[in-house]
Amino acid sequence: MTSETVLELRGVSRCFGANTVLDHVDISVKAGSFTALLGASGCGKSTTLRIMAGLEQPSAGQVLLNGENVSDKTAHERNVAMVFQSYALYPHLTVAQNMALPLAMRHLSVFGRLPGVGRLSPGSGGVRKMIHEKVGHAAEILGLEPYLDRKPGTLSGGQKQRVALGRALVRDPVLFLLDEPLSNLDARLRIRMRAELSALHKETGRPFVYVTHDQAEAMAMADQVVVMIGGQVAQAGSPRSLYEKPASKEVAAFIGTNAINLFRPEDGVMGLHPAADRHVIGLRPEHVSPAEDGTLEAWLETAEFLGSEILLGLRTTTGKFVRAIAADDYCTPPPGSLIRLGFTPDRLHAFSGESGLRVELGA
Amino acid sequence: MIRRSLSRGVSLFLLIVGAMGILLPFIWMVSLAFKPRDEIFSADIDLLPTRLEWNNFVVAMTQTDVPLYLMNGLVVVLGILVFQILFTVPCAYALVQRRTRWRTVVFACVLAALLVPFHVTAIPIFLGFAEMGILNTYWALILPFIPTAFGIFLFRQFFSQMPKDLFDAARVDGMGEMEIVWRVAFPLALPAATAFAIFSVTAHWNDLFWPLIAITDPELATPPRGILYFRDQESGDDVGPLMAAALIITAPLVLAFLLAQRKFTQGLSAGGLKG
Numbered sequence: 001m002t003s004e005t006v007l008e009l010r011g012v013s014r015c016f017g018a019n020t021v022l023d024h025v026d027i028s029v030k031a032g033s034f035t036a037l038l039g040a041s042g043c044g045k046s047t048t049l050r051i052m053a054g055l056e057q058p059s060a061g062q063v064l065l066n067g068e069n070v071s072d073k074t075a076h077e078r079n080v081a082m083v084f085q086s087y088a089l090y091p092h093l094t095v096a097q098n099m100a101l102p103l104a105m106r107h108l109s110v111f112g113r114l115p116g117v118g119r120l121s122p123g124s125g126g127v128r129k130m131i132h133e134k135v136g137h138a139a140e141i142l143g144l145e146p147y148l149d150r151k152p153g154t155l156s157g158g159q160k161q162r163v164a165l166g167r168a169l170v171r172d173p174v175l176f177l178l179d180e181p182l183s184n185l186d187a188r189l190r191i192r193m194r195a196e197l198s199a200l201h202k203e204t205g206r207p208f209v210y211v212t213h214d215q216a217e218a219m220a221m222a223d224q225v226v227v228m229i230g231g232q233v234a235q236a237g238s239p240r241s242l243y244e245k246p247a248s249k250e251v252a253a254f255i256g257t258n259a260i261n262l263f264r265p266e267d268g269v270m271g272l273h274p275a276a277d278r279h280v281i282g283l284r285p286e287h288v289s290p291a292e293d294g295t296l297e298a299w300l301e302t303a304e305f306l307g308s309e310i311l312l313g314l315r316t317t318t319g320k321f322v323r324a325i326a327a328d329d330y331c332t333p334p335p336g337s338l339i340r341l342g343f344t345p346d347r348l349h350a351f352s353g354e355s356g357l358r359v360e361l362g363a
Numbered sequence: 364m365i366r367r368s369l370s371r372g373v374s375l376f377l378l379i380v381g382a383m384g385i386l387l388p389f390i391w392m393v394s395l396a397f398k399p400r401d402e403i404f405s406a407d408i409d410l411l412p413t414r415l416e417w418n419n420f421v422v423a424m425t426q427t428d429v430p431l432y433l434m435n436g437l438v439v440v441l442g443i444l445v446f447q448i449l450f451t452v453p454c455a456y457a458l459v460q461r462r463t464r465w466r467t468v469v470f471a472c473v474l475a476a477l478l479v480p481f482h483v484t485a486i487p488i489f490l491g492f493a494e495m496g497i498l499n500t501y502w503a504l505i506l507p508f509i510p511t512a513f514g515i516f517l518f519r520q521f522f523s524q525m526p527k528d529l530f531d532a533a534r535v536d537g538m539g540e541m542e543i544v545w546r547v548a549f550p551l552a553l554p555a556a557t558a559f560a561i562f563s564v565t566a567h568w569n570d571l572f573w574p575l576i577a578i579t580d581p582e583l584a585t586p587p588r589g590i591l592y593f594r595d596q597e598s599g600d601d602v603g604p605l606m607a608a609a610l611i612i613t614a615p616l617v618l619a620f621l622l623a624q625r626k627f628t629q630g631l632s633a634g635g636l637k638g
Contacts, residue, residue: 055531076537088532092550105537167536 004031005067006207007052007175012061014047021047023231024061029175029207029224034198036222037211038254044231045211046179052209053082053177065174076105078175081168085180087160089152095163096135096148102171103131131170138166141203158189165200176201176208182217194220215255219243227251247358249280249351258285258311261322265353268318271295272343275350279359282349285311285323290330291342298322300339303332314339389613396420396606403602419607428581429608432589435501436612439585440567442505444560447514451559452552455518456544460530470519476512482572489576503577504585508567514559521555522548561623568616586612 007029014022022044029035037045050056051063054075063071070078081102089098107127139145142162152160161181168176181197182190198221201208212218218225219239226236235247246252252260263269263281272281272295288296290312298314301321310326324341326332333339350359390410395403396419398412423429458470488507492498497506525548533543549556574588581592593608 050531053531053535055534075535080535082532082535084528084532086526086528088526088528090529090533090547102536167532 005029006031006065007209008062008064009048009052009058010062010064012048012051012058012063014044014051014056015059021231022051022058025228025231025233027226027233027236029209031207032205033224034201034208034210034222035224035226036218037209037226037228038213038215038218039228040213040254043228045213045228048228049082049177049179049209049211052175053080054078055082079171079173080175080177081171081173082177083161083164083168083179083181085183087152087164087184089160089163089167091152094149094151095144095155095166096139098152098163099135099138099166099170100131102167103134106171107131134170135166138169141169141200142166157185158193161185161193165197169200169204172204173206176204176206178208178210180211180213183212183214190217197221216257219255227254229254245358246282246349249282249349249356252282252349252351256284256286258323258325260284260349261288262351263320267316267320269296269316269320271297273345273348273350273361275359275361278353279350279361280353280356282351283343284347285325287347288322288324288341288343290324290326290339292340294340294342296322296341296343298339298341300333300335300337302335305332312339314341392606392609395602396610398603400601400603416603419603420611422601422604423608423611427593427604427608428584428589429586429593429611431582432584432586433612433615435583435589436568436586438501439504440564442501443508443567444563446505446509447511447559447563448556450509451511451514452518452549452556453541453544455515455522456540456548458515458519459522460540473512473515473519477516481507485573485576492577498577499580499583501583504574504583507573508563511563513562517555517559518552521552525551557623561620564619565616 005028007027009025009027012022012025013020025044025048027035027037027048037048039045047056051058054063054070054073054077058071061071062069065078065080075082090101093101107130108124135148136145139148142165144159144162144166147155147159147163152163155163161184164181178197182193185193194217197208197210201221210218210222219242223238224236225239225242227234227242229250235242235251242251242255246255249262253262261283263272263276263283265277265279269276272283275281296316298316300312300314302313304311304313305328307328309328310330310332312324312326312332314322314324316322322341348361350361351357352359394410394412397415397417398419399414399416402409402412458466458473484507489498492503492506497503529547529551530543533547538546568585569587570585571587571591574585575591578584578588581589584592590605590609590612593605
C-alpha cells in the first residue's frame with residue numbers, strides 16, 4: 001500500500017448566496033485509506049462529499065484527483081462511485097439492471113443502451129457478456145445472487161444497501177464515496193454491515209470516504225477521521241490521535257462514547273490541575289473513577305449498570321455535573337453519598353478558555 | 364343501527380337519482396342506437412327495443428364518414444398527447460432540478476397560464492394560423508394544445524416528490540440530464556402520465572370548439588365535428604344510425620377509461636427508496 005494521495009481538496013469553499021457552508025476545507029485522501037468525515041448535521045460533511053463526487057461545484061478552491069484538477073468534471077468523468085443514505089435504487093429496474101446500469105452507461109453507445117433494440121447494436125454482445133459477468137461477480141461478493149431478478153421494492157433495508165454497494169462495486173471506481181450508508185439500518189444490522197464494509201474496503205483496495213454523524217462508526221472503521229464543525233475541518237487524524245489529543249474542546253466533546261467532562265474555570269472545581277483556573281479542563285468519564293485517595297469529591301446522583309461497567313452521574317460540591325465510570329464489580333453506594341474520585345493525570349486535556357483550542361500543559 | 368342504515372339508504376337513493384340524471388341521455392342514446400326505425404318515433408317510451416337493430420351500426424360505419432372521423436380523432440388525440448409528453452416532461456423536470464433564480468418566476472407563469480381559458484387565445488391563434496396558411500391541416504388541430512400548463516404543473520408536482528438522491532445517483536452512474544428524464548423520472552411518473560393522458564385524450568377527443576374554428580374540410584373532421592356534418596347532411600332525419608355513430612364515438616373513451624382505471628389505482632411502488 002503506497003501513501004500516494006488519490007484525492008485532495010485544496011482550500012475548498014462553498015457558498016449558497018450569503019451562506020457559507022464550507023470554509024477553506026483541506027482534505028487529502030491517501031491510496032487505500034478509509035477516511036471518515038465526521039460531524040453533526042449541517043456541518044458541511046455531505047456537501048464536502050458531493051463536491052468530491054462532482055455533484056456540486058466548489059465556489060473556491062480545487063479538487064485534485066490523482067494530481068489532476070477535476071473541479072469542473074462530472075462524477076462520471078471522475079469515475080467515482082457514490083452510495084446514498086436513501087440507497088437511491090431505481091425502483092422500476094431489477095437488482096441486476098440496477099447494478100448493470102453504470103457499466104452500460106460507460107461501455108455501451110447511446111444506441112446500444114436503448115432497451116430492446118440495443119441488442120442489435122454492433123459489438124454490444126461482448127460488452128453485454130462482460131457486464132453480465134461483472135454483475136454476477138459483485139452479486140456473489142455481496143450475497144445478492146438469489147435477488148438479481150427482484151425489484152428493489154421487495155427487498156429489506158440491508159439487501160437494498162447491498163445492492164447500492166454492488167452498483168458502486170461493479171464499475172471499479174477510483175474512489176468510493178459513502179453518504180451515511182448505514183443510518184437507515186437497525187442497530188444490529190448496522191454493526192454487521194460495518195464489518196462487511198471494512199472487509200469490502202480491504203478487498204477492493206480503493207480509498208473509501210465515509211460520511212457519518214456517528215463517532216463510534218467513524219472510529220471503528222476509519223484510519224483517518226476528519227472532524228468537521230461549522231463548515232471547517234476541526235481536526236483530521238487517526239482515531240487514536242483524535243481521542244488522545246483532541247485539537248479543541250469541540251472535537252473532544254464529539255469523540256468518545258461517553259461525553260467528556262469539561263470543567264470551566266468558573267465551575268470552581270478544585271483538585272484537578274494547577275492550570276484549572278485559567279483553562280478549560282477536559283476529562284473523559286472512562287478516566288475518572290471512584291478512588292479512596294481521589295482528589296475530587298462529589299455526590300452520587302445516578303448509576304447506570306451497563307454490564308461491563310457502571311456509568312455514574314455525580315455532582316460536585318460546587319454544583320458541577322460529572323460523569324465517571326466504575327468497574328462492574330464496584331459496590332455502588334446509595335444516591336446522595338459523597339464519593340471521592342480519582343483520575344489519571346496524563347489523560348487530562350486542557351483547552352484555552354477563549355478559543356477552545358488545545359493547550360499543552362507542561363509535565 | 365336503524366338510523367345508520369336509514370342514512371345509508373337515503374344517500375344511496377340520492378346518488379342513484381343523481382347518476383340517473385346524468386346517465387339518462389346516455390342510456391337513451393344507447394337505446395335508440397339499437398332500435399329499429401319505426402320504434403324510435405313511436406309515441407310510447409320503451410327503453411328496451413323489441414328487437415336489436417344492428418343495421419344502424421352497419422349504416423353508420425359503411426354509408427357515412429364515421430370511420431374517417433374516428434381515424435382523424437385518433438391522429439389528433441395521439442399527436443397532441445405524444446407532443447405534450449415530449450415537451451412537458453423535460454420542462455417539468457427542469458423546473459424541479461434547475462436551481463436558477465428564475466425558477467419561481469417561471470413556475471408562477473405556469474400557474475398563471477393555468478388560469479387562462481383556451482377560448483381567450485383561440486382568436487389570436489386562429490389569425491396566426493391563417494397567416495401561416497396551416498388552417499385545415501392536422502397541425503392546426505394539434506399545435507395549439509402542445510404547450511400545456513396543466514401538464515407541466517402535474518409533472519412538476521410529481522417530480523418534486525421524488526427523492527433528489529435518485530437523480531444524483533443517476534448522474535454518478537453517468538446519465539445525462541435528458542437520459543435521467545426519460546430513463547428514471549418518466550418511468551417513475553407513469554401514474555401521473557396515465558392520469559394526464561386520460562385528461563388530455565378526453566378533452567381533445569370531445570373538443571368541438573376548436574375544430575369548428577380551425578377546420579372547414581370534412582376530410583379532417585374530428586368525431587364531434589363529424590357528427591355535426593352527419594346531422595346536417597344525408598342522414599339528418601335518420602336518428603338510429605346517428606345514435607349508433609355517437610355510440611361508436613363515445614365507446615373508445617369509455618373503454619379506455621375502464622382499462623386505465625386499474626392502472627390509476629395501481630399506483631407505483633416507490634420501493635427501492637427510503638422506507
